[in-house]
Amino acid sequence: MKYAIHKIxxxxxxxxxxxxxxxxxxxxxxxxxxxxxxxxxxxxxxxDNDRHVLAAAIKGGAQSLKIFNLKDFPKTKLExxxxxxxxxxxxxxxxxxxxxxxxx
Numbered sequence: 569m570k571y572a573i574h575k576i577x578x579x580x581x582x583x584x585x586x587x588x589x590x591x592x593x594x595x596x597x598x599x600x601x602x603x604x605x606x607x608x609x610x611x612x613x614x615x616d617n618d619r620h621v622l623a624a625a626i627k628g629g630a631q632s633l634k635i636f637n638l639k640d641f642p643k644t645k646l647e648x649x650x651x652x653x654x655x656x657x658x659x660x661x662x663x664x665x666x667x668x669x670x671x672x
Contacts, residue, residue, distance in 0.1 A: 601628045615640045625651055634659040 569592065573585050580588070593600055601624040608623035618640045625633055632652040633641060641653055664671045 599628075603627060611645070613640060613645060614642070622646070622649075622651075625649075 570585055570589050573588055574580065577585075577588075604620060604623040604627045607626050608619040611619045611622055613619050613622060615637075618637075621633065621635070622641065622645070624630075626649050630651055632654050633646070634654045634656050635641065636656050638653055638655055643653060646653055660671070
């Protein structure tokens, strides 16, 4: 996640990235997934750089992945793990329909 923060915000200094990382972790309780590396090593995806995402979803018992790059996560690769693929735009629009005031 720190790598992603740095990639999205290259202007941030390391201490600011550490702060943002700790704030994100503190805001979402039990979402930090550990020990995903062994799962990642045996996964086969079109982009090897995405294996950690699926590995964390498997280790965390996720029911779905909400992402933009659907092509990098073929349905056949996720079906074995009971994970549904949802485009992030679709997810956000569904949330807006369910609870407009909260989303806004």
